Amino acid sequence: MTVPLFCLGGKPAPEAIVDDLxxxxxxxxxxxxxxWDALGPALPDPLPASVEATLDTFARAFEAPPDDLARALKASRFLVREACARGLERGRFEEDVVRLAGGALSPEAAVIAPILLSRYDAVRASLGAAAYRDTLTDHGVVLESIEWRLxxxxxxxxxxxxxxxxxxxxLGYRDGDQKDRITLHLSPEKLEELRRACERMSS
Known part of the structure; x- marks a missing residue:
């Protein structure tokens, strides 16, 4: 079955994703x-080392067949991450999920769509913020904190x-995976110069 998706930029969904979802x-x-207790921890990229143990615990606690759980998580993770990477709004993502699950009249769609949509907005915001931070650190040192005194x-x-x-x-800053701090002493003249520069950059 060929299903073009908004979350894939109009490209068809891989056949395995349709079956796994x-x-x-x-x-x-x-x-x-x-x-979402299982899906949430599996969303970061790369996958945290702790995810496998978390999923084993989840499968036992809720009597979920491990193979079915793994397949559902694989498909859901793929779709959620792709949708969030494109900033896909909730309605478009719902359309994608419903089409993949067999259409608006499909019993599977009636079950799957509410589950994936229940935390989609919060996750989209969270992954978007993480992507923004990672984009900054990809290109150099990033300021993370400011402490001051007179x-x-x-x-x-x-x-x-x-x-x-x-x-x-x-100033606390991050350079890749390393964190450090630097302390600067500013005369009143330099402090005023910094204030004017901040005003110009924020206007």
Missing amino acids: KTLARLPERARARF DAVLASSRGDAGAAKIAVLT
Whole structure:
């Protein structure tokens, strides 16, 4: 069966995805009701090492046949990730799922669509934010935190500073998988220059 999907940019769904998705409707009712407990942890890419143990526990707890559970998760993960990557709005995603499950009058569609749609909006927002962060780190160092305080320099080995004010900024940043911090001392003039620059960039 050839099913063009919005989440695939109009391309047809792989045959295996159509068959695997329908196994979701065959899972025990309790497993279907808690399906996102299994799907949510499986959405990151790459798959976390802990996922296999989590799915084994889920299958035992809800008496879900492991093969059916694995197939339903594989298809659901593929569809949700592809839809979220394209920022697909809820209605379009629902159309995709219903078509894959056999159409609006299909008993499988009546079971599968509500399950996948129940958390789609929240997951789309979460995956979108993660993709945004990853896109930034792909291209260099990313600022993650800003801490500040105001100090006054009373004196130093260079002489009496007359209680000159100074801003202290500590910037936390990520470079790939590494996190670090840097502390900067700004004179009032540089602090004002930074303020003007921020205003111009945010306008």
